Amino acid sequence: MMNVKRIVSRIEKNYILSNLRKEERIDGRGLWEYRKFRIESDTISSAEGSADVTLGDTRIITGLKYDIGQPFPDLPNEGVCTVMAELLPLASPLFERGPPDEQSIELARVVDRGIRHADCIQTQKLCIKEKEAVYILFLDMYVINHDGNLIDTGGVSAITTLLSAHLPEGIIGDNGLEWTGKYLTGDDLVNELPLVLTYGKIDDIIFLDPNLPEELVCEGKISISVTEKKITSIQKSGATTFSIDDIKMLGKKTLEISQKLRKELNLLQYKTSIK
Numbered sequence: 001m002m003n004v005k006r007i008v009s010r011i012e013k014n015y016i017l018s019n020l021r022k023e024e025r026i027d028g029r030g031l032w033e034y035r036k037f038r039i040e041s042d043t044i045s046s047a048e049g050s051a052d053v054t055l056g057d058t059r060i061i062t063g064l065k066y067d068i069g070q071p072f073p074d075l076p077n078e079g080v081c082t083v084m085a086e087l088l089p090l091a092s093p094l095f096e097r098g099p100p101d102e103q104s105i106e107l108a109r110v111v112d113r114g115i116r117h118a119d120c121i122q123t124q125k126l127c128i129k130e131k132e133a134v135y136i137l138f139l140d141m142y143v144i145n146h147d148g149n150l151i152d153t154g155g156v157s158a159i160t161t162l163l164s165a166h167l168p169e170g171i172i173g174d175n176g177l178e179w180t181g182k183y184l185t186g187d188d189l190v191n192e193l194p195l196v197l198t199y200g201k202i203d204d205i206i207f208l209d210p211n212l213p214e215e216l217v218c219e220g221k222i223s224i225s226v227t228e229k230k231i232t233s234i235q236k237s238g239a240t241t242f243s244i245d246d247i248k249m250l251g252k253k254t255l256e257i258s259q260k261l262r263k264e265l266n267l268l269q270y271k272t273s274i275k
Contacts, residue, residue, distance in 0.1 A: 013217040020205045031207040032257065037156060041164040041270035048167050051160035056211060057147035062157040063140050064165055068177060071134045079126020079134040083112035083158065085141040092146035110196060110235045111154045114225030117232040118194035125188050129172040148212035151223050155196035162190050163270045186271040193267055194232060195258045198223040199250060201240045224254045
């Protein structure tokens with residue numbers, strides 16, 4: 001991948017920093033403001049759930065597919081959900097073809113951890129027959145345009161996709177796997193709605209939802225995943241440090257901002273109506 005630090009001039013970095021010190025952003029936002037989210041659900045007819053989510057000019061399309069397989073031995077009555085991310089070269093000159101790099105792995109893992117640790121998916125509902133057959137879900141995120149903060153965009157895209165899920169219901173009959181003609185939907189599968197909020201840090205200034213220019217000059221970032229009432233995971237990247245006081249402040253602020261964001265996004269409206 002291209003060395004992104006080389007493409008931002010010192011003049012631009014100083015301009016971004018001087019604005020942040022005045023609690024302003026180069027796109028007109030305050031330190032704790034999100035860019036606008038735009039959400040469309042069930043946009044891929046061949047998937048069992050999908051979402052097209054844009055945050056500012058960052059865009060991620062997510063699709064849900066499934067397979068039937070055996071459960072893990074230590075979880076005999078629970079299905080599995082795996083999250084993957086692909087940074088398409090068409091999304092940014094910063095992305096190159098080839099195997100997954102650190103950024104795509106980080107995107108997938110942070111989104112996955114937020115979902116997993118929040119007990120978002122009712123994995124027992126994905127069991128067809130204990131010890132024999134379960135649904136294995138594949139949640140695939142494709143970055144279509146990169147303008148900063150892939151993680152928060154991917155988090156909303158993943159949750160919207162799960163809410164729009166419509167999996168054909170299977171049972172084990174006398175002749176093996178049989179389909180009932182009914183569906184498992186987001187109503188059946190989704191238990192919690194975790195959100196992940198990402199902050200950038202330059203010098204001693206912390207701010208929400210870094211856009212691409214800000215992200216390129218950030219000394220570090222931190223992503224905090226929350227349900228309505230609690231923090232479920234924290235991921236830091238970059239060389240900068242966050243003090244204990246920083247973490248406490250950001251934890252409180254994340255819960256406050258996420259409450260407002262939940263109301264604005266109203267994600268439950270994207271539940272599928274198929275039964």
